[in-house]
Amino acid sequence: MARKSKGRQKVEMVKMNNESNLQVTFSKRRAGLFKKASELSTLCGAEIAIIVFSLGRKVFSFGHPCVETVLERFVSGNPPQATSGTMKLIEAHRNASIRKLNMQLTQAYLDELKKNVAKHAEKIVIRLPFDTKPAGFSSNIVPFKNPNMMPPQYHGFGQGFF
Structure with a gap:
């Protein structure tokens, strides 16, 4: 029986030319990136902040406990405070x-x-x-x-x- 599709193949790491494929890939990979960040935060208790800018100039972010807290800590260089539930x-x-x-x-x-x-x-x-x-x-x-x-x-x- 012949396969109808080629299955999952390795994608070459170069910018896509097709605008439609680019938007779909961006959305899927952004969701996958945020999911992995969430898993890392849950499993290891890590504090994480991710900010992604799309080509359409939209901003997407993920943070645990929140993006602002993690960025403030990064910018100021302060150690974590024992006020968060995780800490x-x-x-x-x-x-x-x-x-x-x-x-x-x-x-x-x-x-x-x-x-x-x-x-x-x-x-x-x-x-x-x-x-x-x-x-x-x-x-x-x-x-x-x-x-x-x-x-x-x-x-x-x-x-x-x-």
Whole structure:
């Protein structure tokens, strides 16, 4: 079966001579350009401004958040302000990520600290005054394994350590 058309072919990049074809191509390509700009803005949060002048001296523009805002920022050289919805969303996401990472870091530090304390707790001993020997011990040196298991008369000593 023979094809009725040549299909989609590569167009040579030279100015068209036919006025009618030129207007149709301009309209289609302008719409495609604005669509791509919109997609870029939506997907990446980019601020975009496009201004196109046709041969018929008509002006077409696309901008996100708006053409004037983007042009003002470009001309003045000012960084973006956090007043736009997109910038607020980006800033909130960044702050949430930082909080999450800080919490993970703090938790990892606390876990490591607990391991070290547990590891060294068996080595800690308490020397009681010379005349005091707790019941069940032959000397005044008491192994310090669990601060909650200390005799009640010594609870003020070292309390709040863990």
